Amino acid sequence: MISLTVNGERRDIDADPEMPLLWVLRDLLKLTGTKYGCGAALCGACTVHLDGEPIRACVTPVSAVGAAKITTIEGLSANVDHAVQKAWMELDVVQCGYCQSGQIMSAAALLAKNPQPTDADIDTAMTGNICRCGTYPRIRAAIKRAAELQTATAGKGAAS
Amino acid sequence: MSDDSAPDNNASRRHFLIGAGVVAAGTAAGIYVMPRFFGERGAAGAGAAKGALPVDFKPHAFVRISSDDTVTVILGKVEMGQGVHTGLPMILAEHLDIAPSRLKVEFGPVDPAFNIPFLPSQFTGGSNSTMTTYQPLSKVGATARAMLLAAAAQRWSVDAASLSTDDGVVTDGRRRLTYGELAEAASKLPVPKDVVLKPRSEYKWVGKPHPRLDSRDKVSGKTIFGMDVDRPDMLVAMVARSPVFGGKVRSFDATAAKAIPGVVDVKQVPTGVAVLATHTWAARRGRDALQIVWDEGAGAKLSTAGQRAEWQALSRKPGVVARNVGDPDKAYAAAARKIDVEYELPYLAHAPMEPLNACVLVTETQCDIWTGTQNQSLDRDAAAQILGFKPEQIVLHTQFLGGGFGRRASTQSDFVREAVEVARGVGKPVKTVWTREDDLHGGFYRPFSVNRVRAGIDTDGKPSVYMHTTVGKPVLINSPFGSMMVKDGMDPTSSEGSADMPYAMPNLRMELHNTDEIVPILWWRSVGHTITGFVVNTALDELAALAKRDPLELRREMLRDKPRHLAVLNKAAELAGWGTPAAAGRHRGIALQESFGSIVAQVAEVSVSGTDVRVHRVSCAVDCGFAINPDQVVAQLQSAVVYGLSAALHGEITLEKGRVQQSNFDTYPVLRINESPQIDVAIINSDAPLGGIGEPGLPPSAPAVCNAIFAATGQRIRRLPVSASLKNA
Numbered sequence: 001m002i003s004l005t006v007n008g009e010r011r012d013i014d015a016d017p018e019m020p021l022l023w024v025l026r027d028l029l030k031l032t033g034t035k036y037g038c039g040a041a042l043c044g045a046c047t048v049h050l051d052g053e054p055i056r057a058c059v060t061p062v063s064a065v066g067a068a069k070i071t072t073i074e075g076l077s078a079n080v081d082h083a084v085q086k087a088w089m090e091l092d093v094v095q096c097g098y099c100q101s102g103q104i105m106s107a108a109a110l111l112a113k114n115p116q117p118t119d120a121d122i123d124t125a126m127t128g129n130i131c132r133c134g135t136y137p138r139i140r141a142a143i144k145r146a147a148e149l150q151t152a153t154a155g156k157g158a159a160s
Numbered sequence: 161m162s163d164d165s166a167p168d169n170n171a172s173r174r175h176f177l178i179g180a181g182v183v184a185a186g187t188a189a190g191i192y193v194m195p196r197f198f199g200e201r202g203a204a205g206a207g208a209a210k211g212a213l214p215v216d217f218k219p220h221a222f223v224r225i226s227s228d229d230t231v232t233v234i235l236g237k238v239e240m241g242q243g244v245h246t247g248l249p250m251i252l253a254e255h256l257d258i259a260p261s262r263l264k265v266e267f268g269p270v271d272p273a274f275n276i277p278f279l280p281s282q283f284t285g286g287s288n289s290t291m292t293t294y295q296p297l298s299k300v301g302a303t304a305r306a307m308l309l310a311a312a313a314q315r316w317s318v319d320a321a322s323l324s325t326d327d328g329v330v331t332d333g334r335r336r337l338t339y340g341e342l343a344e345a346a347s348k349l350p351v352p353k354d355v356v357l358k359p360r361s362e363y364k365w366v367g368k369p370h371p372r373l374d375s376r377d378k379v380s381g382k383t384i385f386g387m388d389v390d391r392p393d394m395l396v397a398m399v400a401r402s403p404v405f406g407g408k409v410r411s412f413d414a415t416a417a418k419a420i421p422g423v424v425d426v427k428q429v430p431t432g433v434a435v436l437a438t439h440t441w442a443a444r445r446g447r448d449a450l451q452i453v454w455d456e457g458a459g460a461k462l463s464t465a466g467q468r469a470e471w472q473a474l475s476r477k478p479g480v481v482a483r484n485v486g487d488p489d490k491a492y493a494a495a496a497r498k499i500d501v502e503y504e505l506p507y508l509a510h511a512p513m514e515p516l517n518a519c520v521l522v523t524e525t526q527c528d529i530w531t532g533t534q535n536q537s538l539d540r541d542a543a544a545q546i547l548g549f550k551p552e553q554i555v556l557h558t559q560f561l562g563g564g565f566g567r568r569a570s571t572q573s574d575f576v577r578e579a580v581e582v583a584r585g586v587g588k589p590v591k592t593v594w595t596r597e598d599d600l601h602g603g604f605y606r607p608f609s610v611n612r613v614r615a616g617i618d619t620d621g622k623p624s625v626y627m628h629t630t631v632g633k634p635v636l637i638n639s640p641f642g643s644m645m646v647k648d649g650m651d652p653t654s655s656e657g658s659a660d661m662p663y664a665m666p667n668l669r670m671e672l673h674n675t676d677e678i679v680p681i682l683w684w685r686s687v688g689h690t691i692t693g694f695v696v697n698t699a700l701d702e703l704a705a706l707a708k709r710d711p712l713e714l715r716r717e718m719l720r721d722k723p724r725h726l727a728v729l730n731k732a733a734e735l736a737g738w739g740t741p742a743a744a745g746r747h748r749g750i751a752l753q754e755s756f757g758s759i760v761a762q763v764a765e766v767s768v769s770g771t772d773v774r775v776h777r778v779s780c781a782v783d784c785g786f787a788i789n790p791d792q793v794v795a796q797l798q799s800a801v802v803y804g805l806s807a808a809l810h811g812e813i814t815l816e817k818g819r820v821q822q823s824n825f826d827t828y829p830v831l832r833i834n835e836s837p838q839i840d841v842a843i844i845n846s847d848a849p850l851g852g853i854g855e856p857g858l859p860p861s862a863p864a865v866c867n868a869i870f871a872a873t874g875q876r877i878r879r880l881p882v883s884a885s886l887k888n889a
Contacts, residue, residue: 016421019441027396027439032388033381035562036440037513038596042825045513073381080380088379092371092791095799096241097378098385098513098562123834130825132513132563133241134802136836138795 002062006031007075017063022046024062025072033073033101037130044129047102048072054109056128073101076108083153084108087146095133103129107143115154116147221273222300223252225308229328229340231256232264236274237293238284238534239267239374240512240564241799242854243792246373247290248297250789254366255301255357257325258339265373267558270540270551279644282537285569285683287756287852290788294850302355304346311345312337360786367845369791374560386532386559389519391589395424397582398443398593400450401432404459404818405603406678409433409452416449426450429581431574436582436590444595459678460818464506467608467677467815471631472502475612479629479671480649483659486667491625495616497706498625503613503695504879507813508606508684509828514562515599518579519591522547527554528589532561533576534569538640542573543580565803566683570604571639574680597823605813606684607632609691613699621707623718625667628658628695633681634674635688649674653683657692657859662725662754663700663718679815685803686855689755693859694866694880697751701867702876711750711867712738724783724846725752728759731781731842736763746776749867751860757851758784762801764837764864768872771886775805775837775865783844784851793853794841800857801839806830808862809882 004011006029013028020039025031025048034057037045041056048057049071076082080089084107087093094100103126110117110125117125122143131139224232233252239245245265253260268274274282277292305325312330313320315337323332330337360367377383402408412433414426422442427434435446492498518531520543527547533539533556540554547553561568570576575594583590594602609632618624634651636642645652650672659670684690700718704711712733719725729752733739742748745767752761765777780797787793810829814821822828866877879885 016441023439023441026388027441030390031381032384032390035385035513036387036515036593038825040596040824040826043513043596076380080376085379089371089375092375092795094241094372094375094378095243095795096239096513096561096563097374097383100378101381104379126833128832130513130830130832132511132565132803132806132830134799134831134836135795136802136831136833137798137839139833140836 004062004065004070005067006070007072013062015062018061020058021048021060021062021065021070022057025057031072031074035098035101037099037102042130043099044106045099045102047105047129049105049109052109052112054106073105076104082108083146083149084111084142086149087142091138091142091145093135093138093142095135099129099131103131103139107139107146110143111146111150115150117143221268221271222297223256223304225304225339225343225346227340227343229338230264231258231262231328231339232266234266234268236268236271236282237289238532238536238558238561238564240284240532240534240561240568242289242796243372243789244284244289246370247789247792248293249373250366250370251294251297252301254363255298256305258328260365260370260373262328263373270536270554270556275537279641281535283569284534284564285566287758287855291757291850291852294788298357299355302357303352306352306355307346307349308339308342310349311342315342315345366788367786367790370789372792383560385514385562386517386519386530387514387562387593389530389559389591391519391521391530394519394589394591395436395438395586396440396443396591396593397434397436398447398595399429399432399434399578399582400447400452401598401602402454402456404456405462405680406459407454407456410455411453413451416451417446420446420449425586427582429578431578431581434582434592436586440593443593456818462677462679462815462818464608464814464816468504468610471610471675474631474673475502475610475629477673479673482650482655482670482672484669485665488625488627488667488669491667492614492616492627494618495624496619498614498616499699499702499706500612500614501699501702501878503611503698505609505691505694506811506880507608507679507681508807508811509600509813509822510563510565510567510684511599511828511830512561512563512565512567515596516567516575516594516602517591518576519589520579520583521589522580522584522586525553527580528557529554529576529580530557530559531576531579532559532564532568534561534564534566535571535573538571539573539576542577546577546580547584565685566687567604569683571636571641571682572680574604596825600813600822600824600828601820603680604682605679606690607635607681611691611695613695615699615703617703617707621709623663623665623700623703623714626665626699627669629671629673630654630658630691630695631673632675632691633677633679634672635681635683637674653688655692656688657753657755658696661696662722663696663715664721665718685800686755686858689753689855689859690807693751693753693755694862697753697860697863698866698876698878701749701863701870705870715750715752724848725754725759727844727846728752728781728783729761731844732761732763732779735781735840735842736765736777736779738763747868747872749864749869749871751863751867753856753859755856755859757849758782758853758856759851760797760856760860762860762864764861764868766865766868766872768869771883773809773865773869773882773886775809775835777838777840778861778864779840780857781842781844782853782857783846783848784853784856785848786845786850787843790843793843796853797841797857798839800855801861802831802836804858804861805835805837805865808865808880809835812881812884
């Protein structure tokens with residue numbers, strides 16, 4: 001039995017220790033928001049947070065997770081109101097949407113560390129995430145918009 | 161959408177449609193015969209099996225108005241990113257007079273009511289969704305609104321003409337009734353034969369940017385794609401397929417595979433050997449453990465180098481003449497300056513982000529298929545044929561598609577057929593999934609194409625002749641569409657965009673050589689235009705260089721009698737600042753292509769350093785007649801440019817000893833955000849008949865970039881991808 005903390009909840013699973021976290025999340029825990037795209041850490045569709053760090057779940061054996069807290073797209077916010085999600089909706093980033101969970105998790109991790117990313121910072125953080133629909137121009141704009149939303153919220157928080 | 165409700169809805173809608181008899185989309189103009197209305201109690205209500213059942217007012221298969229004020233649009237088209245899940249409901253909502261954001265949207269069943277007007281097929285592709293449904297959906301909305309008005313008029317004993325609607329409500333200025341309150345009464349009224357559609361000038365929503373209706377679920381991970389389908393007792397399967405095209409299983413040993421925990425069964429299917437397991441990881445490990453001996457067959461002899469040599473030789477021989485204008489041979493002999501060049505484009509995989517998959521449950525009497533396919537009726541028919549079922553015994557549950565680009569419009573129904581073969585006899589749902597490697601090795605590519613062009617200018621520097629011989633495997637021949645669309649060996653998708661180029665060309669000939677290699681090929685976003693757009697626009701740039709003329713000026717002259725094309729060309733040039741100096745080290749190239757009823761011109765701005773090409777900016781102008789949801793038109797142009805640049809700069813599937821040399825995104829690189837240019841889009845609403853938007857943005861992007869590379873370096877790119885040309889230079 002392996003114990004994981006997923007989106008704030010303890011989940012006990014019976015799995016081959018070598019099974020990639022991706023398949024544990026998708027097939028055993030039925031959290032299908034995290035996607036399979038390449039299986040080789042080349043496309044970023046499987047990006048989740050491990051203690052806040054973006055990782056590729058498709059190449060992470062479940063045994064390597066240990067006590068680290070896993071956050072998936074389903075756990076990013078309670079009401080689809082994370083600044084990145086709000087900016088994504090405001091600018092209508094998505095097209096087919098399949099890669100977007102991974103894009104959003106990478107963007108959220110970037111903004112958590114770097115609240116005012118430059119274009120170069122965005123390139124560095126987001127180059128591992130492929131989108132075949134070509135939403136890149138909007139992803140770039142939405143990350144900047146999310147940075148604004150985040151700053152505005154933080155400002156309000158400080159004032160109150 | 162609520163998956164469990166689908167069979168109920170399906171049954172009731174089918175009943176309704178049979179009763180209706182005719183949703184006859186007879187002509188390209190979209191003349192539509194309205195089916196009779198069908199009011200029913202309860203049974204069709206999604207998830208309404210228990211308790212108080214809402215009354216449904218269901219004017220036809222395209223919209224359902226329930227007594228609880230739910231208005232549901234039922235789509236015959238599939239959503240693969242292109243935005244029809246928002247744009248089509250907007251059209252209906254406009255004429256029904258209800259805010260599109262209040263609609264529910266469902267994917268409909270396979271039904272002739274949803275067939276495209278020019279083929280007996282329910283199909284999402286060819287950029288035709290909006291252009292072919294704009295009229296019918298407008299009429300559906302307007303007719304439903306007229307009946308709701310009539311129901312209110314009856315209730316209040318007034319003249320319907322004295323009433324008006326406002327966002328889901330009928331009012332006489334004082335009293336109000338919601339559409340839901342009127343649904344039951346309206347369903348009992350006769351269907352008006354001819355409703356007057358409101359003019360575009362009165363549109364509230366259509367023509368203005370509207371947020372996507374699928375955005376929220378897609379940013380929260382809630383959207384269910386085919387890959388995410390989960391059914392009770394479901395197994396997951398992976399199929400080991402031949403390493404070369406056309407290979408067959410000679411023998412296999414499944415002992416090691418069956419020993420993997422979670423593996424349930426191993427079975428041979430026509431395409432290879434399937435491993436069925438309780439979850440994906442076990443299926444993958446089981447497949448890796450299979451020992452298979454293959455009869456590789458003749459496919460093992462194929463190599464890209466061999467094909468190239470053979471096709472280059474073919475391109476110098478006369479082919480089937482698709483079009484001849486004037487006297488090209490004489491004009492070529494008389495040309496003041498001329499080119500005789502070859503353009504080569506490789507096989508390309510579509511590589512949608514969601515690898516292929518289909519979940520299938522076969523019982524004694526029914527086959528359920530959960531998948532995302534662009535080819536709904538053809539796939540249903542393929543499943544019926546395999547199982548010896550009637551088409552109506554196949555229930556297709558359409559899911560969101562994680563990209564299509566043509567790959568999910570398989571003319572052979574390959575991935576659905578295989579999944580049916582895997583699941584038959586199992587008695588449980590089996591989801592057959594492909595890996596990325598399976599996707600890139602699996603064929604159904606954009607055709608490999610060798611093109612010889614002889615063209616010239618006269619003594620005044622005007623283009624006088626263009627002769628194009630294209631060699632490659634035609635998309636439609638041997639497909640179920642072939643008998644309807646191919647005549648005398650001429651596949652329109654082989655010549656489109658070149659034989660009928662919009663540029664004035666007094667002497668023109670296009671010839672085809674149809675190859676028949678074993679590699680399965682398929683339409684790939686913009687089909688023939690992905691090839692001809694590159695060939696025509698590069699050749700014209702070569703002629704401009706021969707004539708020492710500005711490529712924009714040359715095109716303007718050749719489009720002098722085409723005001724729409726000229727306006728698009730000029731708009732893109734203006735947006736790009738053509739004629740003004742570019743930033744230091746940057747150079748511009750231009751291209752224009754008409755495809756799928758729309759015209760797109762693009763100017764690419766690039767810099768080149770050694771073999772490193774950087775595309776900084778692409779300025780696009782588009783005339784698609786009328787933009788239903790302008791922000792999604794912009795999105796589709798951005799999308800097509802990025803997809804087109806992936807192909808132009810990097811994309812290439814090659815063969816060696818019959819084996820595909822690329823296997824994942826490391827060896828089949830696609831554009832990433834760090835390479836993605838600034839993309840500016842100008843929309844021209846010319847009020848011409850609606851054109852498509854999913855594909856037309858793609859063809860100009862590769863030639864615009866390659867013409868800019870020529871401007872930068874003097875090197876002509878005649879072979880794609882650019883990386884292959886620059887490496888070989």
